[in-house]
Amino acid sequence: MPDIRYWDRLSLDPATKTLRREGIPIVISPMDKNAIEEALRIRQARGGKVTVVSMGPLNTEDILRSAYALGVDDAVLLTDRTFAGADTLATAYVLSEGIRKLGNVDLVLLGNESLDGSTGQVGPQVAEFLGLPSITHVSEITFTDETTVQVKSNIELGFMRIETHLPAVLAVTGDINVVHIPSVWGALWATEKSIAKWTCAELGAETGRCGLTGSPTWVPEVAPIDVKRRGEVLKGEPTQIAVQLIEKLRADGVLPEI
DSSP: OBOGGGGGGOEEOTTTOOEEOTTOOBOOOHHHHHHHHHHHHHHHHHOOOOEEEEESOGGGHHHHHHHHHHTOSEEEEEOOGGGTTOOHHHHHHHHHHHHHHHOOOOEEEEESOOTTTOOOOHHHHHHHHHTOOEEEEEEEEEEEETTEEEEEEEETTEEEEEEEESSEEEEEOTTSOOOOOOOHHHHHHHHHOOOEEEOHHHHTOOGGGSTTTTOSOOOOOOOOOOOOOOOOOOOSOHHHHHHHHHHHHHHTTSSOOO
């Protein structure tokens, strides 16, 4: 996702109505970090291998190296101009094809939602494409045996305990763990690791289901917001600012004179 510190620089392409991301750094979405952290914890407790799969332009390599620094075993970048402009459905389709190409996957973990889109759709859509069980809003994962997990899924005013057989797709929340800070050695090790790059042709994906062409949702029109409210910054000590604010509100007739 685009780095939140640069969101004020994002703009929309007037022709495609998609975000212009050129020059905006890409980072791992916070809940995706939680998904990576949980995968690493499961590997430590039960063995196995952690592979990170991401769809994006070539500069997405930087965030995959961040995943290597956290301790993942392998990283795959699904990158092709055909993937550009994808909505959640087209994104989920490409990700599912990447996961399918990996083969022998026991558990798929994703962030429940991203900060920029916040749709919460990609996890269930990936599961549907793969034909696997799907559980969202997961804040706890417990293995009951080698092929079964019990999860805590948050709902409004509470939670549910759900049990499912593996393989399955789980979308985790930020409550599931605390992401560790990568070590200096981890960061150095990450620079030496290779990243597999798969194109649309190498995935064997249908081009008509990728990118803008494969996206059933689209933006018909974009219009700028005309902000008419007046903005003013008050400076000084807290008590001085409070006095200035009250005086201005009274001058504008918002507060009554005393």
